[in-house]
Amino acid sequence: MLVPGVLLSAPDRKNKRKNVDKEVVAAKKTSDYDKLFQGKKHEIKKGLVTLHKVDDTKVYFEFPLSLMGRDMLLGSAVSEISNNEHSVLGYKSKYPMHIDFELMGNNVNLCMVNSLYTAAEGEDDIAKAVKKSTIGSVFKTFKIEAYNTDSTAVVFDATSLFMTHIEDIDPFDPYSRMSTKPFSRSVSFQKDMSHLGDVKSFEDNFSVKSYLTYKVDVSGQIGNMPVKVENKNAFTALVTRSFLLLPEKPMRPRLADPRMNVFVMGKARFSGNDNRGTMPEYYARRWNVEPSDMERWKRGELVEPKKQIVFYVDSDFPEKWRAPIHEAVEQWNEAFEKIGLKNVMKAVDFPENDPEFDPDNLKYSCLRYQPISIMNAMGPSWIDPRSGEIVNASVLVYHDVIKLLTRWRFTQTAPADPRVRTTRFSDDIMYESIRYVLAHEVGHCLSLMHNMCASAAIPVDSLRSPSFTQKYGTTYSIMDYARFNHVAQPGDAERGVSMTPPRLGLQDLFAIKWLYSPIPGAKTIEDEKKILDSWVAEKADDPVYRYGKQQIFTVWDPSAQSEDLGDDLVKASEYGVKNLKYLMENMNDWVADEDPDMSFREMIYKQILQQYFMYLYHVYNVKGGVYLNERYAGDPRPAYSFVEADYQRRAQKFLCEQLNDLEWLNNPKLIKELPLMGNMAVKMQRMILSLVMADRASFTKLVSPEKNAYTIEEHQQDAFNTVFASTRAGKDLTDAERSNQIAYLDMMFLISGLEKKEKNAQGITSLSSVENDLPVLNRNEYDWQRRIREQDEVCSNMVAESMKFERFLEAISQEDYMGFGFFRGVAESLTPRFHLYYAKIKEARELVNRMKNTGSKATRDHYQLLLHRIDGLLR
Numbered sequence: 001m002l003v004p005g006v007l008l009s010a011p012d013r014k015n016k017r018k019n020v021d022k023e024v025v026a027a028k029k030t031s032d033y034d035k036l037f038q039g040k041k042h043e044i045k046k047g048l049v050t051l052h053k054v055d056d057t058k059v060y061f062e063f064p065l066s067l068m069g070r071d072m073l074l075g076s077a078v079s080e081i082s083n084n085e086h087s088v089l090g091y092k093s094k095y096p097m098h099i100d101f102e103l104m105g106n107n108v109n110l111c112m113v114n115s116l117y118t119a120a121e122g123e124d125d126i127a128k129a130v131k132k133s134t135i136g137s138v139f140k141t142f143k144i145e146a147y148n149t150d151s152t153a154v155v156f157d158a159t160s161l162f163m164t165h166i167e168d169i170d171p172f173d174p175y176s177r178m179s180t181k182p183f184s185r186s187v188s189f190q191k192d193m194s195h196l197g198d199v200k201s202f203e204d205n206f207s208v209k210s211y212l213t214y215k216v217d218v219s220g221q222i223g224n225m226p227v228k229v230e231n232k233n234a235f236t237a238l239v240t241r242s243f244l245l246l247p248e249k250p251m252r253p254r255l256a257d258p259r260m261n262v263f264v265m266g267k268a269r270f271s272g273n274d275n276r277g278t279m280p281e282y283y284a285r286r287w288n289v290e291p292s293d294m295e296r297w298k299r300g301e302l303v304e305p306k307k308q309i310v311f312y313v314d315s316d317f318p319e320k321w322r323a324p325i326h327e328a329v330e331q332w333n334e335a336f337e338k339i340g341l342k343n344v345m346k347a348v349d350f351p352e353n354d355p356e357f358d359p360d361n362l363k364y365s366c367l368r369y370q371p372i373s374i375m376n377a378m379g380p381s382w383i384d385p386r387s388g389e390i391v392n393a394s395v396l397v398y399h400d401v402i403k404l405l406t407r408w409r410f411t412q413t414a415p416a417d418p419r420v421r422t423t424r425f426s427d428d429i430m431y432e433s434i435r436y437v438l439a440h441e442v443g444h445c446l447s448l449m450h451n452m453c454a455s456a457a458i459p460v461d462s463l464r465s466p467s468f469t470q471k472y473g474t475t476y477s478i479m480d481y482a483r484f485n486h487v488a489q490p491g492d493a494e495r496g497v498s499m500t501p502p503r504l505g506l507q508d509l510f511a512i513k514w515l516y517s518p519i520p521g522a523k524t525i526e527d528e529k530k531i532l533d534s535w536v537a538e539k540a541d542d543p544v545y546r547y548g549k550q551q552i553f554t555v556w557d558p559s560a561q562s563e564d565l566g567d568d569l570v571k572a573s574e575y576g577v578k579n580l581k582y583l584m585e586n587m588n589d590w591v592a593d594e595d596p597d598m599s600f601r602e603m604i605y606k607q608i609l610q611q612y613f614m615y616l617y618h619v620y621n622v623k624g625g626v627y628l629n630e631r632y633a634g635d636p637r638p639a640y641s642f643v644e645a646d647y648q649r650r651a652q653k654f655l656c657e658q659l660n661d662l663e664w665l666n667n668p669k670l671i672k673e674l675p676l677m678g679n680m681a682v683k684m685q686r687m688i689l690s691l692v693m694a695d696r697a698s699f700t701k702l703v704s705p706e707k708n709a710y711t712i713e714e715h716q717q718d719a720f721n722t723v724f725a726s727t728r729a730g731k732d733l734t735d736a737e738r739s740n741q742i743a744y745l746d747m748m749f750l751i752s753g754l755e756k757k758e759k760n761a762q763g764i765t766s767l768s769s770v771e772n773d774l775p776v777l778n779r780n781e782y783d784w785q786r787r788i789r790e791q792d793e794v795c796s797n798m799v800a801e802s803m804k805f806e807r808f809l810e811a812i813s814q815e816d817y818m819g820f821g822f823f824r825g826v827a828e829s830l831t832p833r834f835h836l837y838y839a840k841i842k843e844a845r846e847l848v849n850r851m852k853n854t855g856s857k858a859t860r861d862h863y864q865l866l867l868h869r870i871d872g873l874l875r
Contacts, residue, residue: 032146033155036060047201048245050153051208059162059199059208060145063101063108064153071113071246071386074099076169077360079209080238086185086216087173087237090314090360090368090394094168096244098385100136106144108156111136115385118281120271121524130270162196162210162241165189171212171237177374182221183229187214197238202356205363207242240360250387255529256282256820258630259536260514261451261479261507261547263381263444264820265388282820283388285381285447289336289344289516297518302342311395311442312359312366315350321397322349324431325367328438331503332446335512344516345442365445367395367438375404377437379444393445395438405433407607408483413499414590415579416488421590423600436478436501443479443508447515452560453548454480454507460566460575463487466496473502474565476544477511481562486611487575490582506544510535533632541636546629558625558643564618570650573615577658580608584667602674609665609680613687616658620691622651623715648710649718655692656722659685659740685736689743693719695833712836719744720840724847727863732856745844745866752837754873845870 036054043053050062075096078087087093098113114134119127142156165187172179172187179185190213197209218230256264262284269281290306291297311329313322329347336344351357359366362382381393406425414420419429454477462468463485475482478501485499493499514535522528539545548560555561558569566572587601595601625643629635662681695712723744726737733741749755845867852863
């Protein structure tokens, strides 16, 4: 600095200027950017976004200005967890958020992108209006702390995104054991017990891990008694939040078709040219699979894709599972080769020395092993919301899927296949069983929905044909719930009858063709749709390629049910029941030496009860059933048609016959060795009576116009004749027959309105809770039912997303849009039926009054009781 009154020489002035320049340079070096990290523990990871982890307590984003406004996905996955009953490893419990980062003054906003609306192709003016009407909503704001040295990026503290509770990216699975009925969960975030983990940044993505700790309360219910399952229990999860950069130009979408079993995403489309107002537009979810050499592909040569679909296989899987898992992934190449593409699917083990690999990063699609006693596997996927392009998929395999496979395989095929008459299956049996289940889940990851009618195109007797089953298996699609060959009879396996579904069915091959075939000549998505429609039209009258939706809540179409086989459910169930009887008679002899504690036989006995009821329920849904078809104008199949009347009559006859043939369930040879469960024949009898009597489906909602229709009146008369057959014949009544008559009248009193529900002392089992009467020892025992029946196996948040979009469509339009999704509602009929039930009560009174003095004393006393009850209500 200059000193007043002192004259400096030229050299002194020169040196002083140098000192001043040094001070300026030093001041410039200590910039706002440097001050953020100076003197602190500082870890830097460079990539798409440079990440700065400071003192292990903060994470800063050095975010390039060139990435502002670029579309990304923000996903959250569980990497480690203290209690996997709240979520499981690798599971993305919430659907990834569609986001971008936007510069706004001195702040950076993390915005939720609204991609639900679109304009028709070529209508630029409408597109501009849509863009202005759907700007991103600010989800979180970050103050800019500094610019980097060349001012190409801003730096902000992003710690709050990873160290606070944010429901959209929290670690809790909303469909886990501890969050669904009968349980209810509440959580409290513990910030002082949470801390940051590793940070990573790569070419097209970056991620931040954090250990999040909560106090968790879980309430439950045992019967009518509330219980506390968890009381402020500590819970910690290591969570990976991944930011995946989406392509700057989205993949061209493929318009979906409701006649194909393909997962879809929906948008609201605005057009000024078609004069139809706002219309829903559905895109098929699909991977971006393009030939690496289009010219060679056009010449009919097999070519590889530009980018493979790679699934990484968890290194923690049991060793014996690895080979069938790899094959389950790569067998789908057989379908891609049919459309000229080879080596599309690849399975590789988790890399051991790859610093970039992280199975919980959205960039990597993985098959993950879950050490938990859930009998299931699932295959969710995540998409670019702009186009429907699948960018990530997972297959989650719960350990007890092998227990489920054992139950299915033994119960359904042991009578026909001596190889499975054991408590521990051979490696080859378990290999083919695991491969089937995992191939099904990989099919979901490729965007294939369940096709529940794929087995209904097969004549039942063909399922006992060696040549047919070896070629086609049990179904035309492994996306069906066809399972194993419960139609095959003793001796069939030795004759060469196959017990399993095919590797891939004919309908699977067609679905892959529709979904992934390149259509290079199509200039627009509408041009492409015309070609796709022509392919579907070619198959429209072939039952092999019919699509039957999964019916989650109500079964309307009996040809599209879970766990069924063949085109005649009565005949298939007759075969199935024969097998169960054979199983009951012989199971002791097959496994006694291997099952000293009876645990295996107890498990299979309960599975037999479940399987038997499943056969009954399949047949029950034939009565009043309606075949449903998604169709376009000109398609040969009608939108709906009534199940043939004689088929319905045979269904009712089958159920009536079961009422009087239940003692095999109490086979003393087996039952005397098992723990006391009560009389299962009596419990099943009440359930079957409900199935015999219940007016459902078209009986209650539609009325068939056919002259030979199976009417409500005829149906009720058949039930009445079954229940009172011995009374009409003047025979002594058995205990079961007396029970049937009491239960029959109790139900009639209830549904006729003569008696209120709470006064029904006999407790006829309602159909909705019928399985609750079966023996269940603990809440884990049949958890698979909740997983694979009450939920869709694919991904529950996908179901929720579909329903959300459907509600949105209802808000913008009252039109009945095409039937994408899982089911379609049908309005109920207002036809009153109370007089029919009242007439049956009177008919019962007249019959009993006429026969009251016949039969044994127990029979006569029983009739007096019936008259007393009927007269009391009819007064």
